[in-house]
Amino acid sequence: MSSIDRRTARLAPLMAATGALAFVLASPLDRAQGLTATPLNAEDTAIGVCGTCHGPDGNSTNPMFPRLAGQHAGYIVRQLKFFKDQSRADPYAIAYMWGMASGLSDDTLEALAQYYARQKTGPGKSHDPATIARGRDIFEHGIPSQGVPACAACHGADALGSDMYPRLAGQHAEYILKQLASFQSNMRNIAVMHGVAQNLRKPEMQAVADYLESLP
Amino acid sequence: MRLWCSSTLMGPAWPARLCALLLLCGAAAPAWAVPSFARQTGLACAACHTVFPELTHFGRVFKANGYVLDNLQQVRAVSSKRQELLDLAKTPALSIMTQVSYTTLKTRLPDVSNPAAPGLTQNGTAGFPQQLSLFYAGKIAPHFGAFAQLTYANDSGTIAIDNTDLRFADMMILPHKQSLIYGISLNNNPTVQDLWNSTPAFGFPFASSNAAVSPLAGTQIDGALAQSVAGMSAYAFWKESLYLEAGIYRSAKQGQTNVLTGAAGPLDGTASNVIEGGAPYWRAAYEHNWGANSLEVGMYGAEFKLFPGAGAPLQGPDNRFNDVAEDFQYQYVGEDHILSVEGTRIHEKMSLAASAAAGASNATDDLTTDRLWATYYYRRELGGTIGWFSTAGSTDSGLYPATVTLPSGAVCACGVVTSANGSPDTKGLIGEVNYLPWLNVKLSLQYTHYTKFNGGSTNYDGFGRNASDNDTVYLLLWFAY
Numbered sequence: 124m125s126s127i128d129r130r131t132a133r134l135a136p137l138m139a140a141t142g143a144l145a146f147v148l149a150s151p152l153d154r155a156q157g158l159t160a161t162p163l164n165a166e167d168t169a170i171g172v173c174g175t176c177h178g179p180d181g182n183s184t185n186p187m188f189p190r191l192a193g194q195h196a197g198y199i200v201r202q203l204k205f206f207k208d209q210s211r212a213d214p215y216a217i218a219y220m221w222g223m224a225s226g227l228s229d230d231t232l233e234a235l236a237q238y239y240a241r242q243k244t245g246p247g248k249s250h251d252p253a254t255i256a257r258g259r260d261i262f263e264h265g266i267p268s269q270g271v272p273a274c275a276a277c278h279g280a281d282a283l284g285s286d287m288y289p290r291l292a293g294q295h296a297e298y299i300l301k302q303l304a305s306f307q308s309n310m311r312n313i314a315v316m317h318g319v320a321q322n323l324r325k326p327e328m329q330a331v332a333d334y335l336e337s338l339p
Numbered sequence: 340m341r342l343w344c345s346s347t348l349m350g351p352a353w354p355a356r357l358c359a360l361l362l363l364c365g366a367a368a369p370a371w372a373v374p375s376f377a378r379q380t381g382l383a384c385a386a387c388h389t390v391f392p393e394l395t396h397f398g399r400v401f402k403a404n405g406y407v408l409d410n411l412q413q414v415r416a417v418s419s420k421r422q423e424l425l426d427l428a429k430t431p432a433l434s435i436m437t438q439v440s441y442t443t444l445k446t447r448l449p450d451v452s453n454p455a456a457p458g459l460t461q462n463g464t465a466g467f468p469q470q471l472s473l474f475y476a477g478k479i480a481p482h483f484g485a486f487a488q489l490t491y492a493n494d495s496g497t498i499a500i501d502n503t504d505l506r507f508a509d510m511m512i513l514p515h516k517q518s519l520i521y522g523i524s525l526n527n528n529p530t531v532q533d534l535w536n537s538t539p540a541f542g543f544p545f546a547s548s549n550a551a552v553s554p555l556a557g558t559q560i561d562g563a564l565a566q567s568v569a570g571m572s573a574y575a576f577w578k579e580s581l582y583l584e585a586g587i588y589r590s591a592k593q594g595q596t597n598v599l600t601g602a603a604g605p606l607d608g609t610a611s612n613v614i615e616g617g618a619p620y621w622r623a624a625y626e627h628n629w630g631a632n633s634l635e636v637g638m639y640g641a642e643f644k645l646f647p648g649a650g651a652p653l654q655g656p657d658n659r660f661n662d663v664a665e666d667f668q669y670q671y672v673g674e675d676h677i678l679s680v681e682g683t684r685i686h687e688k689m690s691l692a693a694s695a696a697a698g699a700s701n702a703t704d705d706l707t708t709d710r711l712w713a714t715y716y717y718r719r720e721l722g723g724t725i726g727w728f729s730t731a732g733s734t735d736s737g738l739y740p741a742t743v744t745l746p747s748g749a750v751c752a753c754g755v756v757t758s759a760n761g762s763p764d765t766k767g768l769i770g771e772v773n774y775l776p777w778l779n780v781k782l783s784l785q786y787t788h789y790t791k792f793n794g795g796s797t798n799y800d801g802f803g804r805n806a807s808d809n810d811t812v813y814l815l816l817w818f819a820y
Contacts, residue, residue: 166512167510167512170512170516170518171510171512171518171520172408174516174518175396175397175400175579176397179516179517179518180516184628184629184630185628185630185631186630186631187631187672187673187674217383218382218383218385218386219382219383219386221381222380222381222382222383222386222410223380223381223382223410225381225410226409226410226411301674
């Protein structure tokens with residue numbers, strides 16, 4: 124028997140054993156690979172499924188996908204329901220979240236939201252101090268001459284939000300800009316935010332987004 | 340179908356030469372984006388693909404998980420002990436894919452159909468369709484999914500099993516929120532199960548003309564054994580970053596019968612290029628993702644011991660091919676701009692005891708294939724790829740002959756698909772422009788330019804044909820639904 128034959132002969136049972144082990148490891152009750160997660164395995168779902176885009180602990184590194192760590196559970200639940208009933212219709216919601224949320228039960232989306240709400244947020248990202256200062260000023264005081272109210276009035280002085288209004292501290296600047304564009308075009312149809320976004324110029328949006336991303 | 344046509348084997352080499360003569364390669368058809376995945380998951384193509392068929396990180400994870408992510412309504416059955424007995428989507432994961440093409444060569448080919456009246460062939464080949472495929476692509480049962488393709492191709496005029504990848508996969512969450520995806524793939528083409536587009540089965544060009552002239556040389560792992568083997572491999576994907584896989588392939592010929600029994604096996608000497616025992620396959624890769632960027636570097640390889648067969652018994656000396664390859668893939672996937680840069684280098688060491696004993700080759704040879712390409716898309720709508728390819732290796736007039744054997748058995752001094760100097764060297768560039776009016780419809784214009792073909796730039800076949808005479812314009816309408 125050649126060395127290759129011997130190697131092959133050794134590999135064959137190893138492969139079979141690996142296959143058998145894999146089947147054994149999959150317990151019958153844990154076989155739903157879709158998003159019909161129950162509160163019992165919501166954490167695994169968050170890490171193994173949602174985590175591919177949002178990061179295992181909700182601190183996504185890709186600015187196309189929002190950071191969910193530390194986000195208020197009530198806000199997440201409401202957004203997931205909007206995805207599920209397809210009433211939130213910004214481009215990424217349509218492409219990704221309509222499908223991902225379609226099979227979520229109320230229990231599951233509540234459990235997922237609780238998981239993200241208790242995750243620790245990451246550090247803020249540094250930006251140009253002048254831009255941050257301008258963004259902070261807009262966030263805290265608005266731009267009265269343009270009819271832009273202070274963001275802090277709803278999102279909180281430190282942008283930590285509430286169950287009603289999302290936490291914005293630490294969110295990707297690119298994601299915030301994308302949402303402002305969606306409010307502007309009414310693809311995300313929220314009257315208050317439409318009004319705010321309509322009256323903000325692009326450099327002002329960028330300054331606010333950079334300021335928010337710089338927060339922990 | 341891929342451009343690369345392997346003829347690196349074999350004692351009686353007419354099957355390989357016939358392949359070249361017919362200006363097609365029965366090698367790996369590319370894999371497609373499959374709309375049934377979108378129906379099953381509810382996700383748009385853009386979740387899993389930059390532009391089909393190239394995968395994003397999410398697409399790679401979906402594949403590693405066995406194609407089973409499912410948001411459809413299910414038909415279910417559960418035992419009295421709550422054991423899940425059935426979890427079947429109400430909509431079957433079926434898709435149809437069509438390619439319609441038009442191919443023009445820079446210089447017409449000689450018409451050798453009637454040796455008494457030599458002439459020139461037509462130029463301009465319409466493929467209507469070039470290829471039509473039916474897929475089952477999606478979940479079969481929890482943790483068990485398939486990407487299975489049945490293809491009609493206009494060159495063969497028949498329907499045959501195409502790329503198929505059956506997967507069992509599961510995931511566990513390790514401490515510190517680390518995911519570990521693991522599974523088994525049963526497939527019929529080495530690298531068809533791979534997650535990155537830098538490896539042969541799903542690499543660029545994603546679609547090629549089957550009416551172009553293909554070079555003689557190609558490595559075994561580069562599609563030469565596609566759809567004529569069956570393999571099983573086990574893999575693990577840790578933190579969606581480190582990927583390890585090992586497997587074994589064995590010959591699984593389609594349309595081959597035992598001469599004595601007329602049954603589908605065991606294989607006898609009528610079969611060609613039959614794997615002796617099992618051929619080991621391995622793969623290691625690491626992917627790092629940051630921001631909208633993704634970088635993968637990896638290696639893969641296989642060792643094939645093949646009996647030439649084709650009239651010779653499947654015993655005695657064999658031909659051995661040790662393939663070791665490196666690959667990389669960089670992707671930037673933004674909302675407006677998408678950039679991919681990918682490449683692979685495949686080294687093949689050949690120990691051709693069987694072919695050398697038959698006087699059909701050197702005792703040893705080597706062959707190296709390099710490919711490097713970059714793709715850009717604007718808003719997944721308009722984009723293109725520029726690619727460079729090179730195959731170079733030992734001169735061997737047995738493997739890369741100056742004549743070709745026609746299906747009639749006649750040896751023809753026809754050129755075109757031959758090499759005057761016995762060298763396998765082929766180099767060139769491919770440029771492609773694509774327009775996608777919708778994410779599942781692609782219009783493509785591709786130009787392939789050869790600076791060297793079968794060992795020469797000018798008069799490579801000894802009959803006055805230059806490498807650039809095989810330059811190809813390929814117009815393709817490609818859609819799936």
